[in-house]
Amino acid sequence: MIIPIHPRLTDNELRELEEITLEFGVRIQPIHGNERSIYAILGDETSQDLINRIEGLAFVERVDRIQAPYKLMSRESKLSSHRVKVGDKILPGDFCVIAGHCTIDPKQKAMFLETAFAVKEAGADMIRGGVWKPRTSPHSFQGDAKSLEILVEARERTGLPINTEVMDFEQLKLCVDAKVDCLQIGARSALNYRLLQQVGELTKNTQTRVLLKRSMHMGPVSEFILAAEYIVAQGNPNVMLCPRGTVPTIEGFRNSPDESITLLLKERTWAPVVVDPSHSVGKAVYVPNACLAAAGYGADGILVETHCQPKKGMGDDPKQAVTPDVLAQIVKDTREIHGFAKHYAPKATAS
Ligand code: PEP
Ligand code: MN
Numbered sequence: 056m057i058i059p060i061h062p063r064l065t066d067n068e069l070r071e072l073e074e075i076t077l078e079f080g081v082r083i084q085p086i087h088g089n090e091r092s093i094y095a096i097l098g099d100e101t102s103q104d105l106i107n108r109i110e111g112l113a114f115v116e117r118v119d120r121i122q123a124p125y126k127l128m129s130r131e132s133k134l135s136s137h138r139v140k141v142g143d144k145i146l147p148g149d150f151c152v153i154a155g156h157c158t159i160d161p162k163q164k165a166m167f168l169e170t171a172f173a174v175k176e177a178g179a180d181m182i183r184g185g186v187w188k189p190r191t192s193p194h195s196f197q198g199d200a201k202s203l204e205i206l207v208e209a210r211e212r213t214g215l216p217i218n219t220e221v222m223d224f225e226q227l228k229l230c231v232d233a234k235v236d237c238l239q240i241g242a243r244s245a246l247n248y249r250l251l252q253q254v255g256e257l258t259k260n261t262q263t264r265v266l267l268k269r270s271m272h273m274g275p276v277s278e279f280i281l282a283a284e285y286i287v288a289q290g291n292p293n294v295m296l297c298p299r300g301t302v303p304t305i306e307g308f309r310n311s312p313d314e315s316i317t318l319l320l321k322e323r324t325w326a327p328v329v330v331d332p333s334h335s336v337g338k339a340v341y342v343p344n345a346c347l348a349a350a351g352y353g354a355d356g357i358l359v360e361t362h363c364q365p366k367k368g369m370g371d372d373p374k375q376a377v378t379p380d381v382l383a384q385i386v387k388d389t390r391e392i393h394g395f396a397k398h399y400a401p402k403a404t405a406s
Pocket of ligand 1: 185268
């Protein structure tokens with residue numbers, strides 16, 4: 056819907072507008088009200104180039120889109136009945152829990168395996184463990200490819216699928232070769248469109264899941280959904296959207312908690328939403344409540360950094376990892392809340 060800056064377009068303005076829309080194979084239908092006229096776009100209005108050209112006209116105030124800019128991720132898409140499997144859970148529908156260390160210490164294999172068994176016992180469906188880590192300082196521990204073997208061993212020993220973050224093509228290749236079940240795209244990489252395409256290309260027509268974190272710098276929800284569209288467009292629809300907090304504005308929390316955007320994501324897309332309360336609030340004592348909130352907002356799962364001995368952990372673990380006994384309670388409570396949230400599931404909206 057095109058809203059002009061003055062009440063009605065002149066004949067010349069309308070002609071100029073129609074010349075553009077003709078190029079894109081769509082038509083303009085004027086709708087004349089008593090005070091103002093608006094101009095509907097008839098046809099496919101998903102092209103960003105079309106919208107940019109119209110919004111570039113001096114006599115246009117704005118374009119309100121009815122159709123979403125994402126084609127594959129939309130609830131109207133043919134993929135809307137697609138389901139993503141995490142262990143024996145099927146999303147959306149079931150509730151899944153991904154848990155484990157922020158960072159695997161390559162010198163402490165036994166400790167990671169202990170956590171892996173403990174999170175399984177607590178009810179987790181997938182084990183996480185950071186092999187390579189995006190650290191703010193180049194002098195901090197950056198991870199170690201050896202930890203990938205430890206993660207794979209944890210899968211063999213527990214029988215649970217595994218998740219780890221990849222930040223570049225080389226890491227992606229190693230993880231695809233090791234048949235890592237779920238590739239995590241971290242908040243810092245979520246705007247790396249080429250990496251998103253490469254993940255999609257290398258995992259197309261496979262069962263590999265992709266857990267896409269929301270970048271702390273993303274604004275509108277559509278920006279997040281379009282990032283997922285990059286992966287799906289290459290042929291892998293097994294994407295899970297993971298809000299994890301945006302740029303911090305609330306003193307006391309590591310990031311600005313954004314569990315609530317689950318509602319908006321679920322209105323607009325079919326993709327499962329797996330919230331990461333650990334990085335959003337950033338402190339172990341706050342994590343359980345944030346998990347309950349995520350389930351209350353209708354999330355399909357949560358990612359919880361968990362460590363059998365947080366004080367001995369690396370990366371985020373000493374600050375934000377919960378212990379397996381706390382995880383067990385979270386699993387129990389969130390599963391119950393997930394059931395309640397189903398009573399209020401959002402209806403589809405397009406934009
Ligand atoms: C993590 O999961 O440990 C991590 C680094 O997450 P994020 O990309 O959300 O900061
Ligand atoms: Mn972490």
